[in-house]
Amino acid sequence: MTLEPTTGPRTILDISHRSRPGHGPQPEPDGGRRSLIGLTRPELAQVLSELGVPERQLRMRVGQIFRWLYNRGVTSFEAMTDVSKTLRDLMSERFTLDRLDIIEEQISADGTRKWLLRLPAAGPLGQRHEVEAVYIPEEDRGTLCVSSQVGCTLSCTFCHTGTQTLVRNLTAGEIVGQLLVARDRLGEWPEQLAANPTPPVGGRYITNIVLMGMGEPLYNFDNVKAAMEIVSDNEGLSLSRRRITLSTAGVVPMIARAGEEIGVMLAISLHGTTDEIRNKLVPLNKKYPIAELMDACRNYPGLSNARRITFEYVMLKGINDSDADAKRLVKLLEGIPAKINLIPFNPWPGSPYECSDWERIETFAEIVNRAGYASPIRTPRGRDIMAACGQLKSASERLRAKTRKALDNQAAEAAAS
Structure with missing residues (x-):
């Protein structure tokens, strides 16, 4: 994900030390209590059946708890007041409702918020890794960008997450958990909204979700599918599938399946109009070249003018921003109901690219617009809080490494004396 910059002051809240109900340490997945967050309705029914809930009551109990x-x-x-105390006690003995830990929260001058979230312990060493989620408020919507993996395997050269190796997939609960944390922090639950006389965006802070954070969603298909099933459930988080966008770098064999089984809006992280350029920017292109990717897009289930594919195109100075690139882009999209998001590049330390000049971006957009495609230039957001995906996590890791080095030096000096 690439969110764009603003300048000005920002608020940084380090709340990792605070005691918050439901935000405590997560248990090991192979011991202790399991989280109920992320269970689909059938999975929740199975859990309740194992707890002794009679089959004739399962549907009702699943609906209540959901x-x-x-x-x-x-x-x-204890808050589940229409559930029997016996069942509540059984669930609390074996399960937890803990949230992901918030390690750091940053609030931009433009209202963009970014959270660094620590995941439950996993693996034989009980490691606890971190991911990011970003909330972007706009006049007509509030968008939450969520992660699907810790790190990424694609190594896109313009993306900061591409510098981080893939650690593991997120579970469905960890994907959904990002939305729960965001609603906690924004005060969007019904009781909180009732106390707010002027909630934004027609009473909803989060109206849209984009799977554009850390990782490639189609390489974590099953967990993403389960999470989006929960997110779009009308009795739960209740976001329309038309307000959920899955962004892929072009995992061609999984695109049709995503349309059939997940059924959300599709975004393609394109960024190049020739295989030569895209091979450098998005190495996955070497496996699934542009022609194959465009064919998959043309055959995306449910594709129509009402359900256009969004093509993301980061503007890199002297790399992919020429008039010839714009004209090739138009040619590539023939026959595909589409819009193009032009994204001014958000630089990060050590990045090999520069953002295209604003005049060049506008000229590029004009060529695409004249061909009949909407090509909005993404409004710069959140640069003052390192809102480009992966930056906050990397900064956190650098700080921990610096602290460890200082402690090691102190220990060495003590030993020498």
């Missing part, structure tokens, strides 16, 4: 988790946002079983 609404408490995702419509009311409760963080304790």
